[in-house]
Amino acid sequence: MRNKNQRNLSFFLLSFVFATGLLLAQNPVPLGTQLDSMAVDTTVVDTIVVRRIQEKVKNIPRGVNLTIPEVSFKKTKALMEKPKKFRVPSFWTRLNKLGLNLSEVAFVNWNAGGDNSVSALGNASFARNYKFRYIQWDNELRFRYGINVQEGQQIRKTDDLIRFSSTFGYQRDTISNWYYSVKANFNTQFSNGYKYPNRDTPISRFMAPGYSFLGAGTSYITKDQRFNLYISPVTQKATFVLDQDLADRGAFGVQKAIFDADGNIIQQGENVFLEFGFLVNHTWETQVFKNMGLKHRLNLYTDYLRRFGNVDVDWELNFNLKVNEYIVTTIGTHLIYDDDILFDEQVNADGVVIDPGEPRIQFKQLLGVGVSYDF
Numbered sequence: 001m002r003n004k005n006q007r008n009l010s011f012f013l014l015s016f017v018f019a020t021g022l023l024l025a026q027n028p029v030p031l032g033t034q035l036d037s038m039a040v041d042t043t044v045v046d047t048i049v050v051r052r053i054q055e056k057v058k059n060i061p062r063g064v065n066l067t068i069p070e071v072s073f074k075k076t077k078a079l080m081e082k083p084k085k086f087r088v089p090s091f092w093t094r095l096n097k098l099g100l101n102l103s104e105v106a107f108v109n110w111n112a113g114g115d116n117s118v119s120a121l122g123n124a125s126f127a128r129n130y131k132f133r134y135i136q137w138d139n140e141l142r143f144r145y146g147i148n149v150q151e152g153q154q155i156r157k158t159d160d161l162i163r164f165s166s167t168f169g170y171q172r173d174t175i176s177n178w179y180y181s182v183k184a185n186f187n188t189q190f191s192n193g194y195k196y197p198n199r200d201t202p203i204s205r206f207m208a209p210g211y212s213f214l215g216a217g218t219s220y221i222t223k224d225q226r227f228n229l230y231i232s233p234v235t236q237k238a239t240f241v242l243d244q245d246l247a248d249r250g251a252f253g254v255q256k257a258i259f260d261a262d263g264n265i266i267q268q269g270e271n272v273f274l275e276f277g278f279l280v281n282h283t284w285e286t287q288v289f290k291n292m293g294l295k296h297r298l299n300l301y302t303d304y305l306r307r308f309g310n311v312d313v314d315w316e317l318n319f320n321l322k323v324n325e326y327i328v329t330t331i332g333t334h335l336i337y338d339d340d341i342l343f344d345e346q347v348n349a350d351g352v353v354i355d356p357g358e359p360r361i362q363f364k365q366l367l368g369v370g371v372s373y374d375f
Contacts, residue, residue, distance in 0.1 A: 095127040096375045101330060101368030121146035121159055121368055129225075134171040136179065136221065138228075140164070145190055156196055159364075163187040167230065169219050181219040183230055183281065186212045188240075202243075209252040210240035213301070215279055226285045235279035237301060239340065240272055247271050250356070253340030273340075277303040291322045313337040318366075328372040336362040 101121040107114045123144040130137040146159035164186045169179030188211070193204035215235025221228050241247045241254045247269035250256025257269040280300040288294050299314040318332035342357035 091132040099372040101370030115151040117150040119148045136169045160189040179219040205243045208241045208243035228283045230281040232279040237275040275303040293320045332366040334364040
């Protein structure tokens with residue numbers, strides 16, 4: 001029994017010595033340190049002990065160089081430009097563009113003959129587009145006006161346009177490129193148009209004609225916004241002829257005036273002509289080469305009520321060749337076909353129209369070199 005008790009006591013003493021050594025090995029704090037200071041000096045996370053207070057180094061080897069970091073502004077230079085103010089990011093994107101194309105021909109003692117002439121074409125376009133999550137709203141306003149001055153002749157108009165377009169789209173999700181869309185278009189011109197050299201009777205004026213489209217449908221718009229296909233099965237087209245002389249003649253499809261046997265007006269012509277039909281609009285922009293861009297716009301419309309299947313066409317195709325930041329060469333074409341616009345009207349001596357004429361394809365080609373400025 002005595003031997004057994006001695007063995008138990010020996011085992012207890014060995015266990016105590018081993019536990020004490022283990023504790024001293026884990027915590028190198030001197031034995032004379034108070035327990036309170038040990039609690040403040042260390043933080044225990046699970047079984048890992050982390051020192052809070054770094055002890056000062058007393059012995060420094062000769063090969064160690066101590067450096068004291070300092071913050072100095074002696075070599076700091078002032079900003080060459082004013083710092084830009086911080087702007088809150090906006091969901092609106094904008095585009096402002098001004099352009100002027102010029103062409104000139106001059107002759108001095110030229111044996112083959114010719115007349116001096118100068119042509120100028122000014123254009124401006126403004127865009128404000130909004131895109132946030134499922135909503136997209138695109139707005140564009142364009143102006144274009146051109147004149148030609150030729151020796152021995154008065155100034156002639158070569159181009160004239162006012163166009164506004166607005167499209168509101170709602171996307172069901174951010175994966176698909178299809179939108180539910182509502183689209184509104186309007187276009188007219190600035191000044192009177194003539195069939196030169198006749199300047200007495202204008203064939204068009206401001207808001208004579210004026211065209212507006214309003215409809216709803218669906219749009220396919222790519223992520224880069226360069227491809228836009230709009231299809232609307234329900235679109236109302238309104239043709240405005242606010243000049244009463246042109247309205248009485250039934251220009252641009254409006255109901256013409258009713259005359260008596262002596263040529264007097266019994267009932268004036270209408271100023272508005274409404275249609276209801278199917279509209280397809282397509283715009284596309286791409287970079288053909290490094291400094292050559294292409295812009296395409298196609299508008300197709302057919303009326304349900306009058307002659308379904310007879311399509312009105314409005315197609316523009318432009319190539320922009322960029323020489324540098326400001327110099328641009330433009331090559332463009334514009335084709336229009338509208339069966340409501342008639343040519344070669346015949347009138348008898350009494351002023352009565354005996355032949356209203358026939359619709360024809362209208363075509364315009366443009367080649368110009370000028371300046372362009374975006375801001």
